[in-house]
Amino acid sequence: MARLTPDNVTVAREIIGRYPRPKSALIQLLHLAQQQDGRVTDEAMSQIAEMVGVTSAEVLGTASFYEMFKFEPVGRYMVNICTNISCLLLGGEELLHHAEHRLGIVPGQTTADGLFTIEDVECIAACTEAPCLQVNYRYFHQITHDQFDELVDDLKAGRRDDIPPHGTLARVRQHIPADRRAGAVTPEDTDVPVWMTAPEEAQA
Amino acid sequence: MTVTDVPKIISSRFDDPVGHTLAGYEATGGYLALRQALGMSPAAVHDEVKTASLLGRGGAGFPAGVKWGLTPADVWPRYLVVNGDESEPGTYKDRLLMERDPHQLIEGVLLACYAVGCGQAFLYVRGEMAFAQERLAVALNEAYAAGYVGKSILGSDFSVDVVLTWGAGAYIVGEETALIESLEGNRGMPRLKPPFFPAAKGLYLQPTIVNNVETLANLPWIITNGGEAFAAMGAEGSKGTRIFAVSGHVRTPGVFEVEYGVTTFRDLIYAPVYAGGIRGDHTLKAFIPGGASAPWFFEEHLDLPLEKGAVDRAGSMLGSGAVVVMDETTDAVKACLRIVRFFARESCGKCTPCREGTTWLENILQRIYDGYGRPSDLDLLLDVSDNISPGIAWPPKQTTICPLGPSAVSPIASALTRFRPEFEAAILRAEEARLSVSVDLPKASARA
Numbered sequence: 001m002a003r004l005t006p007d008n009v010t011v012a013r014e015i016i017g018r019y020p021r022p023k024s025a026l027i028q029l030l031h032l033a034q035q036q037d038g039r040v041t042d043e044a045m046s047q048i049a050e051m052v053g054v055t056s057a058e059v060l061g062t063a064s065f066y067e068m069f070k071f072e073p074v075g076r077y078m079v080n081i082c083t084n085i086s087c088l089l090l091g092g093e094e095l096l097h098h099a100e101h102r103l104g105i106v107p108g109q110t111t112a113d114g115l116f117t118i119e120d121v122e123c124i125a126a127c128t129e130a131p132c133l134q135v136n137y138r139y140f141h142q143i144t145h146d147q148f149d150e151l152v153d154d155l156k157a158g159r160r161d162d163i164p165p166h167g168t169l170a171r172v173r174q175h176i177p178a179d180r181r182a183g184a185v186t187p188e189d190t191d192v193p194v195w196m197t198a199p200e201e202a203q204a
Numbered sequence: 205m206t207v208t209d210v211p212k213i214i215s216s217r218f219d220d221p222v223g224h225t226l227a228g229y230e231a232t233g234g235y236l237a238l239r240q241a242l243g244m245s246p247a248a249v250h251d252e253v254k255t256a257s258l259l260g261r262g263g264a265g266f267p268a269g270v271k272w273g274l275t276p277a278d279v280w281p282r283y284l285v286v287n288g289d290e291s292e293p294g295t296y297k298d299r300l301l302m303e304r305d306p307h308q309l310i311e312g313v314l315l316a317c318y319a320v321g322c323g324q325a326f327l328y329v330r331g332e333m334a335f336a337q338e339r340l341a342v343a344l345n346e347a348y349a350a351g352y353v354g355k356s357i358l359g360s361d362f363s364v365d366v367v368l369t370w371g372a373g374a375y376i377v378g379e380e381t382a383l384i385e386s387l388e389g390n391r392g393m394p395r396l397k398p399p400f401f402p403a404a405k406g407l408y409l410q411p412t413i414v415n416n417v418e419t420l421a422n423l424p425w426i427i428t429n430g431g432e433a434f435a436a437m438g439a440e441g442s443k444g445t446r447i448f449a450v451s452g453h454v455r456t457p458g459v460f461e462v463e464y465g466v467t468t469f470r471d472l473i474y475a476p477v478y479a480g481g482i483r484g485d486h487t488l489k490a491f492i493p494g495g496a497s498a499p500w501f502f503e504e505h506l507d508l509p510l511e512k513g514a515v516d517r518a519g520s521m522l523g524s525g526a527v528v529v530m531d532e533t534t535d536a537v538k539a540c541l542r543i544v545r546f547f548a549r550e551s552c553g554k555c556t557p558c559r560e561g562t563t564w565l566e567n568i569l570q571r572i573y574d575g576y577g578r579p580s581d582l583d584l585l586l587d588v589s590d591n592i593s594p595g596i597a598w599p600p601k602q603t604t605i606c607p608l609g610p611s612a613v614s615p616i617a618s619a620l621t622r623f624r625p626e627f628e629a630a631i632l633r634a635e636e637a638r639l640s641v642s643v644d645l646p647k648a649s650a651r652a
């Protein structure tokens with residue numbers, strides 16, 4: 001699979017419809033493609049380009065700026081270990097080194113079985129829970145080396161179905177029911193919003 | 205020690221197991237402020253926020269009520285962009301506000317849109333925060349179904365869509381103009397201000413208010429209790445409460461909502477109800493008062509109140525409410541290197557002094573740390589720093605489009621001024637090691 005499935009095309013159209021300009025949906029559609037394939041493929045990028053009305057090069061131009069988008073296959077589990085200041089002070093680098101030894105790879109590499117990729121990442125906003133990491137962007141706080149090993153064993157044995165494969169972020173998406181929708185406001189909609197014009201008494 | 209008994213304004217539902225649900229939120233006063241606001245004029249809602257003197261919680265500390273007033277009159281549409289990109293090292297509060305009390309944020313967003321007249325709102329959540337995205341999606345879906353968001357809110361003529369948007373991994377996108385670029389589907393590179401002040405020319409070049417998650421989360425309380433009640437808490441220019449994350453070498457690291465302006469750094473770091481003091485038998489070496497971009501503080505700054513003016517005058521900033529505590533075991537060179545590496549990695553590359561300068565700062569610090577430092581390196585660090593931020597002063601001057609470049613100078617100026625002997629020792633060790641090995645070794649200057 002590389003182009004978006006029909007179901008995902010439906011999701012994509014719903015997302016595009018929420019924005020005043022289609023291109024604003026670009027990053028959301030790249031996430032959708034990555035959710036489907038575990039990475040962002042060239043085919044998906046050209047399809048997204050068509051959907052939002054830009055060139056494939058523009059899609060790649062945007063996509064390549066953002067670290068979460070992967071263009072080559074990565075492991076089923078992306079293990080992101082924070083080594084920024086708060087974690088550094090409490091063993092973040094040691095945790096990273098432990099993970100490297102345990103999995104036999106360095107940051108950026110994927111294990112031969114295709115299960116794990118490690119990244120040495122910047123602060124993930126869990127600083128009071130150092131040292132910490134994320135697996136497919138799910139948090140693990142105050143991780144000891146033993147706990148890390150257990151986590152790896154559990155993931156290998158398929159015991160962590162609470163962690164979806166790489167590419168899936170939130171498992172619930174926003175959905176705006178048609179009858180509740182206020183509608184996207186484009187820059188061409190230059191009318192004063194009604195509630196800003198109503199006389200004071202009418203508001204009370 | 206001062207531990208004041210002001211109410212929790214924004215973290216009141218953090219420990220409530222159902223606080224994130226619509227039922228849980230409504231049961232604890234949720235959406236009453238919205239109902240109340242709909243009976244007031246937009247201008248009256250805006251006035252309450254001005255009275256509250258609510259300072260922005262995203263880093264710069266600009267008063268929200270004033271910012272809202274900077275939109276040019278009669279230019280429509282206006283947009284609201286919620287900055288949930290939290291990624292300043294040491295900062296941990298917006299994620300909790302989104303995960304544990306999503307409806308409070310949504311209500312804050314609605315109040316801001318109502319007051320300013322924003323036709324649409326975009327809630328930009330950091331890409332790496334899958335759980336926050338999920339909680340907000342569920343909350344928005346609930347709120348739409350219940351008539352709190354969308355068309356004709358609660359039967360009134362107030363209509364606004366709140367669109368949940370995910371980032372994709374880039375610290376710089378937290379900067380408001382870069383965030384806007386990202387929302388337009390572009391690479392997250394900042395725009396030059398002026399002319400691109402978002403309030404005047406933001407999203408699609410329309411007037412746009414960018415506010416931080418914590419800033420907006422305060423609004424329901426302010427409307428329910430009044431701006432004056434809010435302004436009665438805190439001191440001088442810093443009103444209300446604020447969430448601080450205290451991390452690093454403390455006994456009980458944590459996230460604490462405290463009264464602004466009254467509580468001191470000493471309270472926050474040492475009080476048993478907060479971080480409980482330095483771990484073990486260790487002593488304080490330095491602390492970062494407001495995120496990795498902030499110049500470091502030391503023992504003599506402990507009694508400063510958590511108040512914007514006081515901290516600014518002392519040469520640093522409260523920034524994003526991130527207090528990182530380092531004890532005497534901390535290697536100043538290493539800590540400095542790690543923070544500088546962060547800025548070098550996250551530079552968007554648009555300005556030469558930042559792109560080249562931060563990379564050089566990292567390289568020089570790395571070679572000092574690795575034992576290849578040269579005696580001239582310390583002056584070189586200051587020289588490169590001076591090119592990024594002339595005068596290495598506080599508040600920083602900048603030769604760059606955004607403040608990221610100058611931020612990389614903060615840890616260097618701090619560490620080098622205070623702990624210069626540590627840097628010199630690292631360089632001296634390197635020299636001695638080379639001299640003691642063999643005369644045949646290449647000269648130090650040929651090594652790096």
Ligand SMILES: Cc1cc2nc3c(=O)[nH]c(=O)nc-3n(C[C@H](O)[C@H](O)[C@H](O)COP(=O)(O)O)c2cc1C
Nearest residue numbers: 260261262287289290291378379380415416419608
């Ligand atoms: C490099 C850089 C990164 C920033 N990151 C964030 C961030 O992650 N979250 C945030 O709210 N503000 C961040 N800011 C500040 C925003 O530009 C902006 O001032 C803020 O979102 C405005 O909201 P406030 O007035 O409510 O604080 C950052 C600024 C810079 C220069």
Ligand code: SF4
Nearest residue numbers: 552554555558604606
């Ligand atoms: S200062 Fe750095 S991050 Fe900011 S715009 Fe310039 S290059 Fe980009």
Ligand code: FES
Nearest residue numbers: 082087123126127
């Ligand atoms: S420094 Fe590691 S989570 Fe913030």
